Amino acid sequence: MQNNDDGGGCYWVLSGIVWVLSFAGFWIYAISEYGFMLGVSLGWIPAAIAATVVAFVWPLIVLVAGLIALWLFKQ
DSSP: OOOOOOSHHHHHHHHHHHHHHHHHHHHHHHHHHHOHHHHHHHTHHHHHHHHHHHHHSHHHHHHHHHHHHHHHHHO
């Protein structure tokens, strides 16, 4: 049996994990900024949009954070 997995599955699994964690963080932020009623009832909409953006570009975020860490620790 052939295994044609080129590693794309790993991207989508990690993307899902990043989405869930960032959605929770953004939603908690919305609740803390706009109060319980407005944050819980409508805060999930911008949280879902922001989490989707972050989940698609997480490799770029990791790369930039790694380069910044490398630059900071090299000095």
